[in-house]
Amino acid sequence: MDFELSPEDAAFRDEVRGWLAENRDQIEHVRAVNWEDGGERFERYREWERILFDAGWGAVTWPKEYGGRGASLVQQALFTDEYVRAKGPDRINRLGLNLLAPTLMLHGTAEQREAHLSKIARCDEIWCQGFSEPNAGSDLASLRTRAVRDGDDFVITGQKIWTSLGVFGDWIFVLCRTNPDAPKHKGISFILCDMHAPGVEVRPLVQINGDARFAEIFFTEARTPASNVVGAVDEGWRVAMTTLGFERGTGLGSPAVFNRILDEVVDLTRRSPRDGGVAADDPDIRRRVAQAYIETRIFELSSQRTLTRLAKGGTLGPEASLTKLYWSEMEARLEELAMDVLGPRAELAKGSPGAERNGDWYSEYLYARASMIFAGTSEVQKNVIAQRVLGLPRE
Amino acid sequence: MDFDFSEEQYLLRDTVRDLLRRECTPKHIRALYDDPGGRSPERWRKLAELGVVGLTVPEEYGGSGMNEVDLVLLLEEAGRSLLPEPLLEHTAVAAPLLAHAGSEAQRREWLPRLSSGEATASIGLASSPFVADATADLVVLERDGELHALTQDRLTLTPLRSWDGTRRLFEVTAAETGDDTRLAGGREPAHWAFDHAAAATATVLVGVAAALLDQTVAYVQQREQFGRRIGAFQAVQHKLAETLLLVESARSAVYYAAYALANELPDAPIAVSVAKAYASDAERRANYEALQLHGGIGFTWEHDLHLWLKRGKALEIAYGDADWHRRRIADWVYATAN
Ligand SMILES: Cc1cc2nc3c(=O)[nH]c(=O)nc-3n(C[C@H](O)[C@H](O)[C@H](O)COP(=O)(O)OP(=O)(O)OC[C@H]3O[C@@H](n4cnc5c(N)ncnc54)[C@H](O)[C@@H]3O)c2cc1C
Numbered sequence: 250m251d252f253e254l255s256p257e258d259a260a261f262r263d264e265v266r267g268w269l270a271e272n273r274d275q276i277e278h279v280r281a282v283n284w285e286d287g288g289e290r291f292e293r294y295r296e297w298e299r300i301l302f303d304a305g306w307g308a309v310t311w312p313k314e315y316g317g318r319g320a321s322l323v324q325q326a327l328f329t330d331e332y333v334r335a336k337g338p339d340r341i342n343r344l345g346l347n348l349l350a351p352t353l354m355l356h357g358t359a360e361q362r363e364a365h366l367s368k369i370a371r372c373d374e375i376w377c378q379g380f381s382e383p384n385a386g387s388d389l390a391s392l393r394t395r396a397v398r399d400g401d402d403f404v405i406t407g408q409k410i411w412t413s414l415g416v417f418g419d420w421i422f423v424l425c426r427t428n429p430d431a432p433k434h435k436g437i438s439f440i441l442c443d444m445h446a447p448g449v450e451v452r453p454l455v456q457i458n459g460d461a462r463f464a465e466i467f468f469t470e471a472r473t474p475a476s477n478v479v480g481a482v483d484e485g486w487r488v489a490m491t492t493l494g495f496e497r498g499t500g501l502g503s504p505a506v507f508n509r510i511l512d513e514v515v516d517l518t519r520r521s522p523r524d525g526g527v528a529a530d531d532p533d534i535r536r537r538v539a540q541a542y543i544e545t546r547i548f549e550l551s552s553q554r555t556l557t558r559l560a561k562g563g564t565l566g567p568e569a570s571l572t573k574l575y576w577s578e579m580e581a582r583l584e585e586l587a588m589d590v591l592g593p594r595a596e597l598a599k600g601s602p603g604a605e606r607n608g609d610w611y612s613e614y615l616y617a618r619a620s621m622i623f624a625g626t627s628e629v630q631k632n633v634i635a636q637r638v639l640g641l642p643r644e
Numbered sequence: 645m646d647f648d649f650s651e652e653q654y655l656l657r658d659t660v661r662d663l664l665r666r667e668c669t670p671k672h673i674r675a676l677y678d679d680p681g682g683r684s685p686e687r688w689r690k691l692a693e694l695g696v697v698g699l700t701v702p703e704e705y706g707g708s709g710m711n712e713v714d715l716v717l718l719l720e721e722a723g724r725s726l727l728p729e730p731l732l733e734h735t736a737v738a739a740p741l742l743a744h745a746g747s748e749a750q751r752r753e754w755l756p757r758l759s760s761g762e763a764t765a766s767i768g769l770a771s772s773p774f775v776a777d778a779t780a781d782l783v784v785l786e787r788d789g790e791l792h793a794l795t796q797d798r799l800t801l802t803p804l805r806s807w808d809g810t811r812r813l814f815e816v817t818a819a820e821t822g823d824d825t826r827l828a829g830g831r832e833p834a835h836w837a838f839d840h841a842a843a844a845t846a847t848v849l850v851g852v853a854a855a856l857l858d859q860t861v862a863y864v865q866q867r868e869q870f871g872r873r874i875g876a877f878q879a880v881q882h883k884l885a886e887t888l889l890l891v892e893s894a895r896s897a898v899y900y901a902a903y904a905l906a907n908e909l910p911d912a913p914i915a916v917s918v919a920k921a922y923a924s925d926a927e928r929r930a931n932y933e934a935l936q937l938h939g940g941i942g943f944t945w946e947h948d949l950h951l952w953l954k955r956g957k958a959l960e961i962a963y964g965d966a967d968w969h970r971r972r973i974a975d976w977v978y979a980t981a982n
Contacts (some may be wrong), residue, residue, distance in 0.1 A: 250713050250903050251646045258645065323645045515977060529978060539970035542977055543897075543918045550896035553647040561648070571889050634888060635881030639861050642876040 252553075254327075261320065262327045268304060269335035275300065279338040285460045291417055294341045298372035307370040308346055315366035322560050326552070333505035344413065345369035345376030347499075349422050352439075352492045356480040361441070365420070377444065379409040379423035379466060380489065387629050389424070390433045390486065394468060396425035396440055398482075401475055403427070403440060405448075405468040411623070415464025416453045418444045422492075423468075428483050439485035439492075441477040448472065456619075458612040459599070496624045498569030499559075502576030504549035507583065510613075511545050514538065514587050517605075521590050528590045537586050544579045551575070567637035570630040577620040578627065584614040647899070649717060657717040660696060664725035670948040676728050677809030683777075688729045688761055696731070698759025700740040705755030707739070712843070716902035719844050720895075723851020726955050728810040730766055730777045734758065736844035737837055738765035738784050742793065745833035750793055754782055768816060769838055771963060774804055778814035784827070784837070785819055791833045792825040808954035835913075842963040843901040843916045846923035850898050852956040853891045853923070853930035859949065860884065860934045867939075874937070883933045890926035897922045914976050921969035924960045931956045 254262065269276070279297045282290040301307045302316055310325045311317025320328070340346065350369050353362050368374040385392040394407025405425055412421070421444050428436030444451065448471030453461045480488040515538060518528040528534045555565065555572065565572075587610050588595040595611060597604035621627045635641045649657075667687050676682045691697050699715055701707020708714075715736060722731045739758045742751055742765070757763035765782040768775035775783060778801050783794050800818035827833045861884060864875035874880055901919035904912040931953055935942045942949045964972070 250649060250899070252900075252903060254645060535974035535978070536967070536970050538977060539921075539973040542973055543922050543970070546918050547893050547897050547922060550647070550900050551893055553645065554896055554899075557645065557647045571892060574885075574889055575893060628882070631882045631885040632878070634885035635875075635878075639881075639884055639888060641861070641864065641881050641884065642873055644876050644878065 265331040302371045316370040330505040374419045377418035377421040379421040402472045405471045409466040437485045439479040439488040442473040458615045497573035498565040507545045570633040574630040580617040584617040668725040692761030697761045701759035707759040711906040712902040719847040720851040723848035724855045732844045733766040737767045745827040774813045789831040791827040792821040839916045842920045846919040847898040849923040849927040853927040856930040856934040894923040894926040917969035921966040924966040
């Protein structure tokens with residue numbers, strides 16, 4: 250057991266830190282706008298991704314040939330940590346970077362990797378995840394979007410929903426039924442499809458925080474080359490499970506993000522009036538702050554344990570559900586604490602006089618609620634843990 | 645960065661686990677419930693032969709010269725098997741404490757014997773109204789913030805009775821302290837001892853919680869109601885999934901606390917509080933779900949479950965309960981942040 254950084258890792262961290270400091274103005278320029286507002290604002294974030302890519306920070310663990318620097322998992326964690334501390338802009342292509350790319354590295358063909366990895370890292374292709382359907386959410390394997398072989402193509406017809414970044418997407422990885430006669434989990438294929446192709450229509454959905462972060466995608470005989478199937482035809486479920494493993498295990502919840510939220514909440518408790526003093530004097534609030542500290546600290550430690558395991562060649566199977574369940578529920582408690590600390594002012598919305606951070610706290614609070622739904626609901630994670638980690642009987 | 649144990653550390657854990665599986669079963673523990681001594685000198689001797697009893701004593705005094713990280717997996721096993729002997733008081737606290745703050749004379753007199761298992765030591769801190777295993781040859785006692793190493797001739801003890809029939813608790817009604825018994829370093833040794841005791845208690849709690857969870861998972865796999873195994877009911881599955889998450893997360897915390905203590909890191913006291921607060925809550929949850937999911941059978945004296953329930957309950961509260969540690973963390977957060 251050793252928490253000291255090796256000299257190489259320490260040098261790596263210093264290099265990241267130095268580079269981020271040099272680019273502070275650029276970071277502020279990007280963060281001055283919201284990418285959700287689209288248009289030029291979204292493009293600013295794309296340009297930022299190119300700056301990262303050109304400096305070799307776009308996807309640090311990837312091989313050099315795809316624009317990475319072959320960094321270790323520990324170094325990737327260090328990068329993320331520094332990036333979050335420096336208030337680095339949202340990574341708009343995170344579904345491509347964190348979900349599709351590692352899936353392609355495991356299951357993709359050389360041609361698929363060649364065709365997409367560098368473009369993901371350069372943000373030339375914004376990727377979406379086309380899993381959920383109106384009637385296939387938690388029961389994902391009951392999906393009905395069809396893909397039918399026609400010559401060198403697959404022809405896709407059906408509907409996906411809740412597709413994050415749908416309105417900005419260039420490409421989508423779609424789970425399609427390719428064999429309607431096979432049992433539910435067989436007969437599904439994992440297919441890459443150009444969202445600008447004829448027959449693909451995107452209809453934005455407004456979320457409860459007012460953002461247009463997700464969309465419905467309609468496929469009407471949209472064609473994609475058969476070479477875009479990842480893994481074998483009809484065996485896409487297994488591929489999708491590795492994607493979900495990345496999503497739940499290491500892809501979304503980063504300790505540095507929660508540490509930053511906690512710091513902001515602590516700061517808020519010092520400034521928020523309560524009973525003639527400030528929230529930081531209230532023993533109940535202090536108790537919850539302490540619990541939040543405990544939980545964020547343990548998340549960081551558990552992540553380091555997982556990292557060590559992966560670095561030693563281990564894998565993360567259904568245990569990824571423990572990670573996802575932990576951070577999503579912790580995030581909700583943190584944001585809820587922020588609401589209570591803000592007190593009556595919590596409900597003041599964007600544009601309102603007196604709204605703390607222009608109502609963003611509330612928006613983040615709502616988004617934390619979504620964290621317990623996307624990437625598998627908390628109930629689904631508990632089912633996975635019970636049945637596949639503890640070995641309890643399936644119902 | 646390497647947050648894992650070495651091959652040797654796992655090997656020693658397995659050796660101790662094997663020994664305790666054979667020689668520290670519920671049957672052995674029940675026998676000690678009714679035995680006034682309540683300890684098995686035979687088992688303690690075997691642990692000493694494995695080097696476990698003197699694990700934390702420096703080599704120059706005949707010990708293994710290992711540290712908190714080497715010990716942490718063994719404390720977890722102690723919790724899992726409900727080891728009644730004072731691995732926590734003796735090996736995790738009193739012996740390394742003497743090495744840390746004892747005079748050269750105290751060390752030379754006691755450490756070799758504490759290491760071999762010839763003599764035992766215990767610890768009595770002001771946070772507790774009683775001392776566990778106070779009949780030990782040497783009791784390190786807190787008085788006015790300072791620690792004194794006292795032999796039995798300087799102590800007057802009144803035995804108490806715990807619901808956990810393996811605990812041997814005593815009120816110290818009189819203690820003869822003097823300059824010759826005082827450990828050096830003012831108040832520092834008492835803080836050192838408290839943090840070590842709290843971290844070790846958190847670790848034992850993780851073992852207790854893991855054992856409760858394992859037994860409950862096994863039980864719901866075989867108990868049938870409504871024509872199926874109760875482990876197939878989602879209400880049951882979710883309780884156990886949540887409990888597993890708590891226990892696994894507590895492991896991260898207690899392992900790091902051991903590391904922070906072993907390396908005397910500045911954040912060690914907070915790492916200890918994180919561990920004790922979280923492990924106490926995690927064990928409490930495991931404790932609740934275990935009895936709940938066993939139903940009536942778990943409420944009988946005859947079933948072994950209560951042996952774990954009672955040890956867990958005692959340790960949840962010992963050396964600062966979860967709320968106490970949360971208060972310490974809050975004070976620290978507000979003293980240091982920003
Ligand atoms: C902000 C956001 C972004 C998203 N982004 C994407 C995306 O980019 N791509 C994508 O494919 N999907 C995305 N999703 C969809 C998400 O994965 C689904 O919403 C989720 O899997 C749940 O499916 P559902 O909405 O159909 O709810 P349902 O499956 O209908 O669930 C409703 C309720 O029933 C419970 N439930 C269902 N089955 C069980 C069971 N077996 N046991 C116990 N309880 C059960 C659920 O836990 C939930 O509480 C996103 C969702 C949100 C909120």
